[in-house]
Amino acid sequence: MTTRITIRRPDDWHLHVRDGEMLKAVLPYTAKEFGRAILMPNLVPPVRTREDAVAYRARVMAALPAGSRFTPLLACYLTDETDPDDVERGFRDGVFTAVKLYPANATTNSAAGVSDYRKITRVLERLEKIGMPFLMHGEEVGADIDIFDREKVFIERRLSKWVKEFPGLHMVLEHLSSKDGADFVKSAAPQVGGTITPYHLNLTRTDWLGAGLKPMMYAMPVIKTACDREALRKAATSGAACYFLGTDSAPHPFARKIAINGVPGIFNAPVALATYAKVFEEEGALDKLEAFTSLNGPKHYRLPPNEDKIVLEKSPWTAPVEIKVAGADERTLVYRGGETIEWKVVE
Numbered sequence: 001m002t003t004r005i006t007i008r009r010p011d012d013w014h015l016h017v018r019d020g021e022m023l024k025a026v027l028p029y030t031a032k033e034f035g036r037a038i039l040m041p042n043l044v045p046p047v048r049t050r051e052d053a054v055a056y057r058a059r060v061m062a063a064l065p066a067g068s069r070f071t072p073l074l075a076c077y078l079t080d081e082t083d084p085d086d087v088e089r090g091f092r093d094g095v096f097t098a099v100k101l102y103p104a105n106a107t108t109n110s111a112a113g114v115s116d117y118r119k120i121t122r123v124l125e126r127l128e129k130i131g132m133p134f135l136m137h138g139e140e141v142g143a144d145i146d147i148f149d150r151e152k153v154f155i156e157r158r159l160s161k162w163v164k165e166f167p168g169l170h171m172v173l174e175h176l177s178s179k180d181g182a183d184f185v186k187s188a189a190p191q192v193g194g195t196i197t198p199y200h201l202n203l204t205r206t207d208w209l210g211a212g213l214k215p216m217m218y219a220m221p222v223i224k225t226a227c228d229r230e231a232l233r234k235a236a237t238s239g240a241a242c243y244f245l246g247t248d249s250a251p252h253p254f255a256r257k258i259a260i261n262g263v264p265g266i267f268n269a270p271v272a273l274a275t276y277a278k279v280f281e282e283e284g285a286l287d288k289l290e291a292f293t294s295l296n297g298p299k300h301y302r303l304p305p306n307e308d309k310i311v312l313e314k315s316p317w318t319a320p321v322e323i324k325v326a327g328a329d330e331r332t333l334v335y336r337g338g339e340t341i342e343w344k345v346v347e
């Protein structure tokens with residue numbers, strides 16, 4: 001039985017670290033284990049322009065622990081008004097790594113997202129031209145669309161068309177949550193890649209809703225069936241280059257997370273790598289872990305993989321239930337908090 005593995009340092013291609021005190025509280029968990037991360041721009045207000053991104057990056061750098069070698073990569077929040085010239089300038093001078101689509105009102109802080117797809121054509125044309133990645137919260141929102149079908153309908157109505165309309169556009173369907181999503185990415189690779197979260201690999205909607213309502217397991221896209229989870233596990237552990245790590249770690253203040261009208265988002269950074277390792281071990285695929293965590297992502301983004309390594313060991317520990325955030329009795333719940341975690345990053 002394998003009890004120790006050494007892999008190249010992973011990157012997180014989908015991460016929310018927020019701002020202010022929350023940023024300071026959560027960033028160290030990612031910076032400790034990951035080389036780089038794409039920081040999601042759904043702040044209040046969002047990171048919409050190159051200027052917003054320069055300022056946000058400075059706040060992120062200031063929140064990093066002393067001596068950290070972590071590199072934040074920023075995404076531009078796409079709106080109906082996004083200026084292709086501003087995006088291109090930001091990409092050329094390294095301020096932006098990608099552009100992120102939030103369909104309006106699809107999830108947390110997405111009110112300023114895209115409400116009229118005709119208005120983003122010029123941006124998509126520009127991204128295609130300059131080779132800049134386009135990241136998608138791939139859910140179609142509407143009163144007529146069942147929440148469990150949002151990903152599938154987005155693929156049917158939007159993504160399958162964009163793949164043909166913009167053949168040179170390099171895309172990522174974020175947080176794959178369904179068999180439909182995993183299958184589509186495979187069929188459209190290498191033009192389209194897909195990130196997969198630890199919680200979509202680990203949970204089913206029965207875990208979330210079947211034995212008491214667990215607000216901690218509420219995220220967008222919602223956790224789906226055992227069949228979907230099975231397809232995602234097979235995809236992630238297949239070694240196929242189109243699938244890679246994106247934790248979607250998304251902290252919220254405790255009170256908002258457990259409110260009557262609770263917010264979607266699962267803070268999993270403290271247990272993310274350990275949870276991926278558990279899933280790969282359960283699937284008998286620890287030999288494919290490094291491809292998923294550390295090689296496929298950089299390849300899709302056309303960046304070199306990290307040079308240094310980390311070591312994971314089978315050495316049980318208990319995840320903290322919550323972490324403190326400075327300010328008035330503030331805290332955020334940790335995914336798998338209180339559980340015995342099998343794997344641990346030891347070096």
Ligand code: DOR
Binds near residue numbers: 251
């Ligand atoms: O569950 C989610 N939370 N899904 C998202 O897409 C956004 C995220 C957040 O920002 O909290």
Ligand code: ZN
Binds near residue numbers: 014015248
């Ligand atoms: Zn996200």
